Amino acid sequence: MSAFLEVEALAKNFGGVQAVKDVSFCVEKGSICSVIGPNGAGKTTVFNMISGLLRPNSGHVRLEGQALTGVPAHRMARMGLGRTFQNLAVFGHASVVDNILIGMHSKLRSGPFSAAIYWGRTRREEVAAREHVEKIIDFLEIQGVRDLPVGTLSYGVQKRVELARALASEPKLLLLDEMVSGMNQEETEDIARFILDIREELGTTVVMVEHDLGIVTDISDKLVVLDFGRKIADGQPHDVISDPTVIAAYMGAEQGAAA
Template sequence: MTPLLTLENVTRKFGDLMAVDSVGFSVPKGSIYSVIGPNGAGKTTLFNLISALFPTTSGTIDFDGHPIHRAKTHHLAGYGIGRTFQNLAIFSHATVVENLLVGLHHKLSATPVSAAFFWGPARREEIKARQQVEKIIDFLEIEHLRDIPVGLLSYGLQKRVELGRALAIGPKLLLLDEMVSGMNSEETEDIARFVLDIREELGITIVMVEHDMGIVMDISDRVAVLNHGSLIAEGTPAEISSNTAVIHAYLGQD
């Protein structure tokens, strides 16, 4: 399958600390790809490199023909990359609709004058944006929550709103960082279903950093395993679950 995201010899050092060491893999278009590993393995650092939160020390990251290892973070939405965060990054006092509209901000092009008077292009853009938001609200089954401040929702529903905001970007690639962390089993099952639907119905490629091995093994097409910043295994869930190096890394054996 054609790769959408390719990492080659990606390395990131912080002083003398080697956080990510020569990691390379490709994510096929239309796949669900998971990155796993013990605590401190370098997963979040790798995600932050893909998200252009900081540059690589060496190596390259290519997304859909764009080299992004030196890109500015605010350019990624325009390329078609959306992301959720391990720690919630929402506007708690804003409503569900208002939070989702933030994801469409990079698509708005009305001038300050037309926006101030809300006519012409500004009005048309607002109508289109709200139509897109309504589609996402319907997709994520949160119609009854649309006008409620997000801070009043349960943790699982807040994570769903954050997922909706990432979808509002209109991504080709969706990065999910510990999406089900802190959720109960019912909330986790809901997210797993939505992730599958996002791939099947919306055609969006998904890369997950995840600790929940149940969801990883159930819905991933391929899995990459990091340990101490290095890639120690890559393959299908079945191949990973029987890999000796992976078993040793998780059990803490030499």
């Protein structure tokens, strides 16, 4: 039986620099997998190849046996993939509700004629979309800011809105790129709780790129560790974080930062 997500021998070059070298790993359905490693290890590059923002020089990505490699990024949502980004990608002047509605674009099927007269199918889709948005707002506990411009909200709440928009397309696979970066302890704990709820209540498979070892070891079923573009470890959190190769990679990164 094949894995839910299969990443096979991915490689990516930028000019003369090989950023990712022969990276392979699998993710089981309904699990939380975290991709970790020092700065510059190739984590976001791997994410961008999975989500179609970058085309690998070699290798393959499959979701439920269906090839994702070479599929344009704009088609990924219809194939069941949603993601957030390391840097905020929200529309600051739009309301929370409108930001989340944008995430539902891939689910809408009405043609331009029916949309122009706002009747029949278009009207039913609009009603259903707004009902779905309200469920997401309740799920992520942002009812109190639903009508406010996102740009007026705190950084932590803006990240929660970005997560809500990613959930709007009802993804089977959710990619979270450094979701808790820049958050305080309380905000980090809230996001950790929501990620667990996304897996348990929505049945969504989650893959995270993350620097915070506390959150990844607490909530992940599996860790994949990259260093200098290569996979150096892959397994359950308590086994991976005690792996001498992983410890050496992180200690080396810390020593380099201190130098």
